[in-house]
Amino acid sequence: xxxxxxxxxxxxxxxxxxxxxxxxxxxxxxxxxxxxxxxxxxxxxxxxxxxxxxxxxxxxxxxxxxxxxxxxxxxxxxxxxxxxxxxxxxxxxxxxxxxxxxxxxxxxxxx
Amino acid sequence: xxxxxxxxxxxxxxxxxxxxxxxxxxxxxxxxxxxxxxxxxxxxxxxxxxxxxxxxxxxxxxxxxxxxxxxxxxxxxxxxxxxxxxxxxxxxxxxxxxxxxxxxxxxxxxxx
Numbered sequence: 009x010x011x012x013x014x015x016x017x018x019x020x021x022x023x024x025x026x027x028x029x030x031x032x033x034x035x036x037x038x039x040x041x042x043x044x045x046x047x048x049x050x051x052x053x054x055x056x057x058x059x060x061x062x063x064x065x066x067x068x069x070x071x072x073x074x075x076x077x078x079x080x081x082x083x084x085x086x087x088x089x090x091x092x093x094x095x096x097x098x099x100x101x102x103x104x105x106x107x108x109x110x111x112x113x114x115x116x117x118x119x
Numbered sequence: 120x121x122x123x124x125x126x127x128x129x130x131x132x133x134x135x136x137x138x139x140x141x142x143x144x145x146x147x148x149x150x151x152x153x154x155x156x157x158x159x160x161x162x163x164x165x166x167x168x169x170x171x172x173x174x175x176x177x178x179x180x181x182x183x184x185x186x187x188x189x190x191x192x193x194x195x196x197x198x199x200x201x202x203x204x205x206x207x208x209x210x211x212x213x214x215x216x217x218x219x220x221x222x223x224x225x226x227x228x229x230x231x
Contacts, residue, residue: 041218041219049223050221050222051221052221053218053220056217100161100162102219107164108162108211108219110161111161113161114160115160
């Protein structure tokens with residue numbers, strides 16, 4: 009299993025600003041996944057972050073809105089840019105090829 | 120389009136009851152089906168199923184997969200208030216890139 013440290017745990021942000029979420033894994037992993045969970049909804053994959061290449065975004069998500077960095081095999085960041093209240097969600101990073109392990113999640117509220 | 124559908128969406132039971140949660144899927148390049156429990160933010164892993172008909176069991180929880188009919192069930196016996204959570208079903212797919220497709224979840228509330 010992998011231990012994933014995600015921060016911040018929660019934040020309240022003003023609309024129009026940006027927030028960067030960090031995810032640190034205790035072992036080297038090839039792929040890291042970023043999910044969004046809107047209130048009352050299930051997890052939706054935003055993008056897959058591979059070290060040394062650009063992230064692969066799912067339909068409906070774009071790099072300008074959700075830029076991702078993956079500088080090495082244990083770390084990744086997701087930025088939520090130019091936030092609006094509709095971005096209020098839980099954001100989760102995840103790793104794993106056989107079973108997905110999750111960070112503690114970031115609860116974002118945009119006001 | 121790949122999809123994972125869970126039912127019921129929500130369920131309220133009393134302590135001691137047995138519940139069955141359902142998960143059906145239509146996913147190309149199926150690799151495995153996973154069950155998670157989500158109480159606050161981070162889902163915690165319960166089971167991974169790859170073969171049909173083999174029951175996985177952990178205490179009062181058990182799960183089984185039917186790859187012919189494309190569904191799985193999660194059973195919880197003698198429910199306790201601590202079982203109250205959202206239960207998520209996910210399917211791992213290797214179609215194109217490797218990824219997990221999550222169902223909508225079943226919100227279980229166990230009353231004392």
